[in-house]
Amino acid sequence: MKPDINIALLNAAQEIINRFSPLIDDEYEKSRLSSWGAIILISAMKFNDSSSSLNQENADILEWLLKFTNLDEDDISEYGYEVTSEIQDISLMDTDNQILRGLLDRQMIVLEGNGDTEGLKASYTLMRAMHGRRKVSDLVGLLQQSES
């Protein structure tokens, strides 16, 4: 099932961009359909690792919180996040992710107040890694290629 979803999305995007969009004369509708093609293409490219990326992001934030702040696992669980080794679906992982991101933000304020450069530096490294896994802007070149 899973590989078929990727392939189906990729093919749908190619069909929209290369086959159907050129048939439309109306400039606005053509642009709108091409944008849908681009969105489907990006979704197909990111589909495969979206779950593992979110799981890794949660693990990385937790590790940073435990290393650079005064919070321990009990404190963190009071905010609604429970460490688990069970496999979770994406929506549950996303709920956890929002809790952890909120904690990261609040703890960064504490570090900024204390002038804790080491902790802040580590937080920037963490956020760059988080951003690197999520971002889709590196697919811009691919989109331009597919449109041409």
Added chain:
Amino acid sequence: MPEELSSLFLSYYSKLIEKECILLSFERIFGGASRETYKIEVGHDVNKIERLILRVTQDSSLIETDQKTEYLAYSAYQDSSVPVPVLLDMSEDSDILGAPFMLMKELQGAAASPFTPNVYSPHEVELGEQFWSILGEIAKKEIQEDIFKSFLSELKEPCWKNELDKWAKVVHEDSIGVEPILEAGIRSLYKNPPKEPERITMVHGDYRSGNFLYLENQITGILDWEMAHLGNPLEDLAWALSPIWSWQDKERPAYLIEKEQAIEIWQNSSNINLDRKDLEWWELFAAIKGMAIWISAGNEFKSGKNIDPINLFSAWIPGDIHLEVILDFLEDRL
């Protein structure tokens, strides 16, 4: 809607010019996500064809702005060294065409996508010189008193706080999730404010690649003034310089000419000596403002208020880029 709108338009325009008209074409074009934009050809008399642009307020748009702002901003630069379309009419009520609108003459030229590298080749030098010089002219122009007064009610000093409060509010109202990079960027701006400008000027609000028309090596029009306001001219300069508009060639903002050359042209044209530290503040602000716009667009899409894919696209790609820009600034400042 377009059929109904076109017939309403024909009836309205015939009354406006007091002549029987026929509609030769009425086509929606891509004119940004904040207005529905139509390219219209109207015939009247013998062989007389008028080419018009109609901008209609959307029920749900990327940036909520009123039609009058854009109209007044265009009015401020009619017959000036800043090329803008000739205005014909504006209505703030919905009785005529079902929504507020603005009507102007079509200018010759095309607008490029701001995300396409080398899109201005082989005329990037001539267009670059004009682009940065016109931006300086926008800042230099003495605005007609009645127009200046219309904008004055929105201005609270200091300008930096006025703008930062406005966009931080959008971020906090429209965010779907927590983004620590963005929050750290906002805190950094509040902690390290810039100086106030020597002179309050008109700020275009969205001066960038993609928001001007050009014909070969000539800029023929500066468009999309719906976010115009009074403020610090460095806001426009920093927004136009933002790496997002030349992501694949960051040394040449807007894919035109080198950054230092652009700044020099702007300084000469505006007669403003810029403070580099203040410009840096406005450059980080530009990324925050960008994020507010992209977040707002994502919210429109996710809530189902406006599922135009441009809204999701904005939240994804420009949103990614501006987050990375903010992170670069934060790391440099540590």
